[in-house]
Amino acid sequence: MTAFWTEPDFDDHELVQLVHDRASGLTAIIALHSTHLGPGAGGTRFWHYPEPKDAIRDVLRLSRGMSYKNAMAGLPMGGGKAVILADKDPSKTPEILSAFGDAVDALDGRYVTAEDVGISEADMVAVSQRTRFVSGLPVSGEDAAGGDPGPFTAMGIYHGIKAAVQHKLGKDSVENVHVAIQGIGSVGGGVARLLAHDGAKLTLSDINEDRAKALASELDGEFAAPDAIMGVQCDVFSPNALGAILDDEGIARLDAPIVAGGANNQLARQGHGQMLADRGILYAPDYVINAGGIISVAMEYLCKKDGTPCDINEVRKRIAQIPGRLEEIWQESDSSGVSSDAVADRMAQKLIGR
Numbered sequence: 001m002t003a004f005w006t007e008p009d010f011d012d013h014e015l016v017q018l019v020h021d022r023a024s025g026l027t028a029i030i031a032l033h034s035t036h037l038g039p040g041a042g043g044t045r046f047w048h049y050p051e052p053k054d055a056i057r058d059v060l061r062l063s064r065g066m067s068y069k070n071a072m073a074g075l076p077m078g079g080g081k082a083v084i085l086a087d088k089d090p091s092k093t094p095e096i097l098s099a100f101g102d103a104v105d106a107l108d109g110r111y112v113t114a115e116d117v118g119i120s121e122a123d124m125v126a127v128s129q130r131t132r133f134v135s136g137l138p139v140s141g142e143d144a145a146g147g148d149p150g151p152f153t154a155m156g157i158y159h160g161i162k163a164a165v166q167h168k169l170g171k172d173s174v175e176n177v178h179v180a181i182q183g184i185g186s187v188g189g190g191v192a193r194l195l196a197h198d199g200a201k202l203t204l205s206d207i208n209e210d211r212a213k214a215l216a217s218e219l220d221g222e223f224a225a226p227d228a229i230m231g232v233q234c235d236v237f238s239p240n241a242l243g244a245i246l247d248d249e250g251i252a253r254l255d256a257p258i259v260a261g262g263a264n265n266q267l268a269r270q271g272h273g274q275m276l277a278d279r280g281i282l283y284a285p286d287y288v289i290n291a292g293g294i295i296s297v298a299m300e301y302l303c304k305k306d307g308t309p310c311d312i313n314e315v316r317k318r319i320a321q322i323p324g325r326l327e328e329i330w331q332e333s334d335s336s337g338v339s340s341d342a343v344a345d346r347m348a349q350k351l352i353g354r
């Protein structure tokens with residue numbers, strides 16, 4: 001059997017820690033890809049993985065993605081991520097969250113955690129009882145930055161979609177631009193509302209079909225079944241559910257000139273970015289366009305550490321810089337012929353000294 005540190009996904013991680021706490025039943029993996037720019041920051045995912053190797057692969061890919069995301073967002077943070085391995089019938093107990101908080105605390109600030117799929121703001125409050133290396137905690141007051149990162153991620157994707165529409169279609173507005181959204185949870189739902197406000201034409205899909213139908217009707221959009229959304233003829237396909245959907249089959253089904261959405265690790269493997277480019281599809285690298293949430297999380301953490309109030313306008317200002325970064329990547333891609341994901345990877349690797 002090959003050692004997992006020889007696997008491509010390992011990619012020179014600084015630390016991969018398996019945490020097991022018999023008393024609470026916690027099994028978790030904490031991965032720190034790079035602390036070159038600062039403490040590794042990235043959320044915790046609570047998920048049932050059929051095989052332990054799936055959890056290892058997921059945490060390694062997500063952690064490297066956080067290194068790239070934080071670097072490209074101009075944050076003084078490195079990349080890290082944690083997964084808590086849930087049972088088939090997941091039960092998230094206070095004891096599991098406390099034991100996880102202790103594990104984060106033992107790393108003494110090398111890793112800063114926050115919400116990810118399956119983890120709520122309330123869960124982070126529970127973790128924060130055991131460690132101060134946590135962010136994404138509830139905030140009071142409209143002008144305070146922080147809290148649930150989902151709406152900030154949605155805001156960045158909305159800006160990114162507008163930039164993609166300008167770059168690829170030459171349009172200054174998304175009015176009447178048709179966007180098909182896969183997944184209308186915290187991020188996808190927020191993107192849908194922002195686009196609807198600007199008069200975009202929406203097709204929405206979610207495995208929670210009732211929720212998608214209700215939002216489609218509220219926003220004057222259409223509903224598409226989960227197995228049909230990737231083939232919808234539209235201007236922008238926006239993936240906001242889970243990763244690895246851009247594989248051979250998924251890319252062949254696309255009928256859109258732009259892919260721009262918030263899901264992490266959208267490309268099933270590296271070559272799929274080139275496959276999109278070969279089909280003439282403009283791709284917004286996921287970790288660049290979906291950085292809004294980590295910008296908020298990082299600003300909240302850094303302000304708390306310094307004891308200064310965190311201004312939401314500073315967070316908004318940084319999120320508004322996402323389109324400029326995407327434009328830089330697309331221009332470099334257009335002039336070099338290198339696919340946009342590979343251009344972004346090279347930029348990020350340079351920033352983290354690799």
Ligand code: NAD
Binds near residue numbers: 116117151183208290
């Ligand atoms: P969420 O759990 O609130 O929403 C995900 C939605 O996708 C749910 O409504 C779910 O029913 C739906 N879904 C799952 N599988 C689907 C499928 N096959 N087809 C259609 N819908 C499906 O999660 P979220 O916070 O909105 O995150 C969405 C994605 O964005 C994830 O990949 C996450 O890692 C990524 N992301 C989130 C943030 C954030 O701030 N929340 C930041 C960066 C990246």
